[in-house]
Structure formats: C-alpha cells, structure tokens
Amino acid sequence: MLARALCLLVISIFTFPAHALKLVTEENPPFNYTDPKTKEFTGITTQLVKEALKRANVPYSIDVLPWARALSMAQTDPDTCIFATVRLPEREPLFQWVGPLSRANFSLFAMNSFQGKLNVLDDAKQYKIGGMIEDGPTKFVQSKGLKVEVVPDYKQNLHKLKAGHIDLWVSSLERGPEMAAQAGVKDIKPVLLFRSVDHFLACSPKVPETTIKALSQAVEAMRTEGVIKTKKYQPADK
Numbered sequence: 496m497l498a499r500a501l502c503l504l505v506i507s508i509f510t511f512p513a514h515a516l517k518l519v520t521e522e523n524p525p526f527n528y529t530d531p532k533t534k535e536f537t538g539i540t541t542q543l544v545k546e547a548l549k550r551a552n553v554p555y556s557i558d559v560l561p562w563a564r565a566l567s568m569a570q571t572d573p574d575t576c577i578f579a580t581v582r583l584p585e586r587e588p589l590f591q592w593v594g595p596l597s598r599a600n601f602s603l604f605a606m607n608s609f610q611g612k613l614n615v616l617d618d619a620k621q622y623k624i625g626g627m628i629e630d631g632p633t634k635f636v637q638s639k640g641l642k643v644e645v646v647p648d649y650k651q652n653l654h655k656l657k658a659g660h661i662d663l664w665v666s667s668l669e670r671g672p673e674m675a676a677q678a679g680v681k682d683i684k685p686v687l688l689f690r691s692v693d694h695f696l697a698c699s700p701k702v703p704e705t706t707i708k709a710l711s712q713a714v715e716a717m718r719t720e721g722v723i724k725t726k727k728y729q730p731a732d733k
Contacts, residue, residue: 514706515554516698517575518544519565524673526579526597526694529559540579540597540694543714543723547593547696550713553706561647563629573701579694581631582728583638591702593710595693595725600668601632603687604675606656609663613687616641622662625652632665635690653678693725 520527520541527538536557548555560568569577570589581599582592603619605611613619616639626633626643633643644661646652655661657680666674668685675683698707717723 514574514703515556516548516702516706517572518555518557519560519568519575519577520557520579521562521565522559523579524670524677526599526670543596543717544578544696546717546722547710547713550716551706551709553710562627563647566629569697569699572699574699576696576698576702578696580697581635581692582695582697583631583634585634585638586697589700590697591700591704591707592695592697592728593707593714594695595728596696596714596723597694598725599670599692599694600688601635601690601692602666602668602671602685603689604656604664604666604671604683605662605686607682607684609684609686611662611686616687616689619663619687623660624663624665625655625661626665627652631692632667636665649674650678653680653683656680656683693728
C-alpha cells in the first residue's frame, strides 16, 4: 500500500498542471491583436505563445493593456509574462526569457510627401521623431542617442505625423502599415529599415523556474518541427 501511494504521489507531481500564468500584451498587429470579426485575440506571436503553453500544460489568461503598463506588471507581478517583447540589453536582467518566437524589423516611417534621404539611423537626427513609451523600436533609437518624442499610444504618433508635428515615426515594418490603416492615415511610407530583432515571451522573475523550463522546452520542440522559424537565441545577437 505504501509503495502504491508513493507511486501515485510521484505521478501526481509530474502530471499536475503548472502555475496558471497571467499574460499581458498590447494591440500590435500582425503579431498580437483582436480579430475584428471573431473578437478572438490572435496574431503571429500570440498563436505561437498559445501553442507553447498548451504543450507545456500551463493554464493562462490574456489581458490586453497599454504597453508601458503591461511591461511594468510583468516585472513586478507574480506569475505574469508579457509578449511580444524585444530582448534589449537594458531589459535583460528584468525578466526570464522564453524564445525567440517571431521576428520584426525596426523602421522609420514618414508621409509620402517626405523628401529626405536616410541611409543610416544617424541621418534621422536632424528630424523630429515620434515613438511610443517603452516600445522596443523607440528604446533602441533612444539608445543610439537620438531624441524621440514619446506618447502612450501609436495613434497619437500617426496623427502628429499627418499634422506635421513630427517628421518621422519609429515602429516596425510589419505593424506600421496596419496601425496606420487603423488610424485612418493611409499615405505613409517606410524610409529606413535599421534593425532586425526577435520577439520573446518575457516573464516575471517570480514565475517558477519549472514553468520557464517547460515553456522553453516546448518552444525548442516547435522550432525543431519548423513551427517556429526564428533561430535559437544566441547572447551575441543582442
């Protein structure tokens, strides 16, 4: 009887679901967004995160919030993770990282009437640049010594760009056109692609290591199967 009880205890330990995670994120098409027809929260990165959680047997909930608020919560709240997060050097010690999951290209956008020519990021120093608070592309540009006027919402940047209050808007090549369409600003163009980066699931230091390990193993299995196309993370790529 004792042996049987111990056996059942061991089985329960290894099959009991992991801690439930609270996932926080933003509207960031095409990586994570609410489908206007089905109202389902979906996207390139979202679907990969959901699949990894399913494989790791980790229950979860998703809250869609302003990015700066979501980033703060993921640093301090227990059992909380944020996506799709760029692994910047200043963020490295703040989270436990799972990924990479998807890839984005940091870009500068301007109105179609913009006549300037940008070959490298430094060429943008002479212009007024708009970005979003705590956003990956914005943080990267700021780290290179460029001044960026930050606002909490991308639509504000697009309206400022259209009104001529800023000359350039920093975003990613993938989401820029979709966000512009949502904001009703159609006549924009990319004028410089300056950095390719990977997206991760970034988890609070308070998330159990066993959960992080299970998710990381699920992600690597998905990469091996070709479900995830990004290469395995290498610290030198930061």
